[in-house]
Amino acid sequence: MLEPVGLGFVGLLAIAGASHRLRGEAGGPGERARRLMRAAGWALLIAAYFATPGALPGERAVRFLGGVSLAGIALVLLLSARPRAVLAPVRWVVGRRETGVVRR
């Protein structure tokens, strides 16, 4: 269950960072960065599905949905309490990217 919970959490975190409501806490990413984050989040969710083990036929889908749901609830609880701390990795990525853009 670690795979869907872990990858699902990071994927949802990226999608949360790209959301309009949390843009301030996510370091104010531009529209392009938000699109990229959203795409990365979905890619991570897809990766979480394929990384989820399942010994029985159909078990992978059950584990994936359960794990991602739990990751989502945990993320929302954390965001409701400490949004800036939770989104610090997203801010870091946005900051590096923006710096790179400036250099170019």
Next chain:
Amino acid sequence: MSTGNPGLRQSMAWIHGWLGLIAGWILFAMFLTGTASYFRPEITQWMQPELRPSVATPAQAAESAVAHLQRTGADDIQWFITLPDARTVATRVFEQKKPGPDGKPQRAPELVLDPLTGAPVQARETRGGEHFYRFHFQLQLPHPWGRWLAGVCAIFMLAAIISGVVTHKRIFADFFTLRWRKGQRSWLDAHNVTAVLGLPYHAMITYTGLVTLVAMYMPWPIAANYAEPHDFGAAVYGIPAEREAAGRPAPLAPIGPLVADAERRLGGPAGRLVVRNPNDAAATVTVYRSGKASLNARAPSVSYSGADGRLISRSPEPGAAVATAGVMLGLHIAHFSAPALRWAYFLMGLAGSAMVGTGLILWAVKHRRPDARPFFGLRLVDRLNVAVIAALPLGMAGYLLANRLVPAAAAGRAETEVATMYWLWGAAALLSCLRPLRRAWAELFALGALAFAAIPVVNALTTERGLARSIAGGDTLFAAFDVAMLAVALLLGFASWRSAHVGVRPARRARTALPTVEAVNA
């Protein structure tokens, strides 16, 4: 288009609110007890601390059980034997006795046997985790009324899920939104978060719960096409025909090799077996595969002649409809799940309970007016919310505490344990009506927290399997159970603290200053 959608949303919101309210209290109880049922065997183990796990293969357990039954019920009509596995420590046996001299069927109690020796084990009488499991779809009502009521509530739940999705127009915008201390908005956020993020689970568990009992809710297709329900079972699941005894004695073939052969043919461990007409020339032995080997809970079976061990039949490969129904049942009861997935099911079940609970509270908060005295319906909803959301966990703790406090040898102790849950639940609900609403919430949650915290203490004082000894002795199940009780106690303690102390943060803008439960109830 623009004139049609708001109407649809409003209609759906009305349906969502009222269906959720009418069925909400029963649904909350179903969700909470059903969630506990994911650990049904573990709860039963904890409630029979006298039993220790013993390592036996299904074939060994079957042999020892049959050896015991040969001594006690050689002329029975049928033996039903449930074999132990990693989650159950004993073999459970039920005998269908021949009718007595008066022609009436004789009832025999379920026997609990040692898997290795086949000897009856001496353990306290209890319903164990089975009580929560049965309650979550029978509601302690006579058959079939409890199941019908549960089914009606499940239909309401399904309709509430669909109407809730249609109603929720900002489903993606609010996906990560949970705002604390903002009164009605906070309750709405909490309801939305638990509902939307757990939507796959909620939809699955509601729909599969309905489908599981669909043959009871809609028996007419089977009644129209089959003379007897057993004919349907034989045609669909390959259940062997109930043959009459031949009346010619014939010793029963050794069971162990039959179970081993069945496991090889079925590709998984045996879960249970049924012996019909033992020690008769027409005896049959049917071995069912364990439900843990597949998502499909309808396990395949093989049948042998009990007289010579010859293979008679194998259940047919299920068609698409039967396989789908079996998988739906499997998804609902989750017998296939390993511990991690079972915990995920458990946590999602708690999220479902929270979704229903926050929905009920939200209804009350929405209908409260700050300057007006609550109308009768609102006061009723408030009190029922306390009676179910805060008092039911206290009753459940009482059930577990009674298991340790009622003497192990007391007659009818299983019924006493169950009665303790309902008396405690009912008394707490009634007494809470004497207290102001806000205090009733806080006090009942606090009592629940105390009761759950007392469970490991009472366990340590009344058994030799307390938390410290369990940890030291590597008794994982008992240690985990006690830790889980402490975690529930912490959760309820937090709920009590929030109910008693947390007010509303001053709103930044006038239009966000919605009344809070706390503010109104104070």
